[in-house]
Amino acid sequence: MELLCIRQWISGLLPTVKKWLSAWCIKPVGGALVRQEPEYILLALMGSPLKKIMLCSSEKEIFSVEEQVMVQHSVIINNMIEDGSYNHEESKIPLDCVDSKTLKKVIDYCTHHTHHHNDNQEDLEAWDAQFLNVDSNGLYDLLMAANYLEIRNLLDLIYGTIKNMIKGKKIDEIRRIFNIKDHGFTPEEEEQNRKEYPHFY
Amino acid sequence: MEDGDYSIRRWEDLDIDILVKIFQLLDIFELTAGIAHVCSAWRMACCDPLLWKTLDLSMLKSNFIKIPLEPFVYVDGRSDRKLTRLLKISLSLSRQSIMTLIFHFNLYVSDEQLTYTAERCPKLRRLVLPAWNRIKKTGMCKAIRGWKDLESLTMPSIANPPYLLEEISNHCKNFSELKIMGPCDIYFASSLVAFLPKLKVLSLRCSMLYKDVLIEILDRLQHLEVLNISHCILMEAVPPPQHKRVVREIDQSIRQKASRLREFITCMDDNCIMCNRTRTDEGLVRWYKYEEGLWKADEVRSLAL
Numbered sequence: 001m002e003l004l005c006i007r008q009w010i011s012g013l014l015p016t017v018k019k020w021l022s023a024w025c026i027k028p029v030g031g032a033l034v035r036q037e038p039e040y041i042l043l044a045l046m047g048s049p050l051k052k053i054m055l056c057s058s059e060k061e062i063f064s065v066e067e068q069v070m071v072q073h074s075v076i077i078n079n080m081i082e083d084g085s086y087n088h089e090e091s092k093i094p095l096d097c098v099d100s101k102t103l104k105k106v107i108d109y110c111t112h113h114t115h116h117h118n119d120n121q122e123d124l125e126a127w128d129a130q131f132l133n134v135d136s137n138g139l140y141d142l143l144m145a146a147n148y149l150e151i152r153n154l155l156d157l158i159y160g161t162i163k164n165m166i167k168g169k170k171i172d173e174i175r176r177i178f179n180i181k182d183h184g185f186t187p188e189e190e191e192q193n194r195k196e197y198p199h200f201y
Numbered sequence: 202m203e204d205g206d207y208s209i210r211r212w213e214d215l216d217i218d219i220l221v222k223i224f225q226l227l228d229i230f231e232l233t234a235g236i237a238h239v240c241s242a243w244r245m246a247c248c249d250p251l252l253w254k255t256l257d258l259s260m261l262k263s264n265f266i267k268i269p270l271e272p273f274v275y276v277d278g279r280s281d282r283k284l285t286r287l288l289k290i291s292l293s294l295s296r297q298s299i300m301t302l303i304f305h306f307n308l309y310v311s312d313e314q315l316t317y318t319a320e321r322c323p324k325l326r327r328l329v330l331p332a333w334n335r336i337k338k339t340g341m342c343k344a345i346r347g348w349k350d351l352e353s354l355t356m357p358s359i360a361n362p363p364y365l366l367e368e369i370s371n372h373c374k375n376f377s378e379l380k381i382m383g384p385c386d387i388y389f390a391s392s393l394v395a396f397l398p399k400l401k402v403l404s405l406r407c408s409m410l411y412k413d414v415l416i417e418i419l420d421r422l423q424h425l426e427v428l429n430i431s432h433c434i435l436m437e438a439v440p441p442p443q444h445k446r447v448v449r450e451i452d453q454s455i456r457q458k459a460s461r462l463r464e465f466i467t468c469m470d471d472n473c474i475m476c477n478r479t480r481t482d483e484g485l486v487r488w489y490k491y492e493e494g495l496w497k498a499d500e501v502r503s504l505a506l
Binding site: 136137140143147159162167171174175178183184200 | 209212213215216219222227231234235236239240
């Protein structure tokens, strides 16, 4: 029986199974069960717990990652797997606009947040802060990747970080931090702005 | 692994939707502190209507002192200029998309500032007015004339100008919701009936309210759906020597009249903090004495800030 069929069969069973499984209050055992979600437990019982998928960066490097990890975080990847356009046996998902360095970081983020889902808020935030301790180029690449893959919580995290980089700073400093060399205003406009609001610059 | 620096990351070319999402996280001071001057793309994002549906200036108060002559307040020049600057930039970036405008009731907006603002928010639907000691009748009327889509108004303590209601009645055809942060006497109630007969929502919370005024409102405002008289001191006129006395509970006849309303919100509880405060302040609550932002509360959801 093909893996895809099994998955669809499981999805069909899920609503009923979910009900009585959640009554069991199954707790994670060792490192194999990382979430308490019924479908995950059911998959584990079926003998295929940590199914992997392949992601391919723009530099043609292949990254193998747990399917559940990516499905939980990326709407795009979740949709691809749900609608069956991804064949586990053969395919890899090509991500032409994400380079290897960035893809590795994205996978890192998703994996950590799946495996450490039950950590306390402070620890998670500390990890996030460390994770985003990158230069502005790195941040830009992460933003593009998170946007493309539609990873909501990573996007919100990046938005918040950028907001903190902007607020309270003068314009010249913002331009320096974000490497904005061409502001797009005419020389007259720029001069007028500087004259009218000198304290912003 | 290749170093990715062959391509330059152009933050100035960031997708406008992403920029808008980031700018939505900034407060009004941060948003107007020059972000729009960083580059032309950021300027365009700063003008996105999503950022300007509501202009909330309720954290801004005037630096003022009370004086014995009209207009009875003197506002420090720096405080005034700060407001003017903020208004200028906000209104310029908003490109007329503002639909809700919120002022702090202790912000003594000048006549010129109000006129300037009104001209640049023609689509305004909801207004929470500031203190209007410095606003002249002409300025107020001119402002209202420009707000054809106005639906909801919150007024701080009123010097009882029915001209305001008349102006609204003439120019704001969709007007349906009013909150008064001050006493409502029979004169004002009659003006409401005369000029805003189609009023749907009325909040008179935390003030002194005479029983005959309440009855007048219940009888004559036929389209009223929601009435909030929470924490009000309900009074009734009696023969001398007392002249008036506090009504301890809402009687059946009033409840009967109010039964047609969708929501009749009351609170007359000796244990209630707000009821006690209204009593202590004799029907004109001194909001500045209490927790910051207390004045924003209202039991009517659409009026709460």
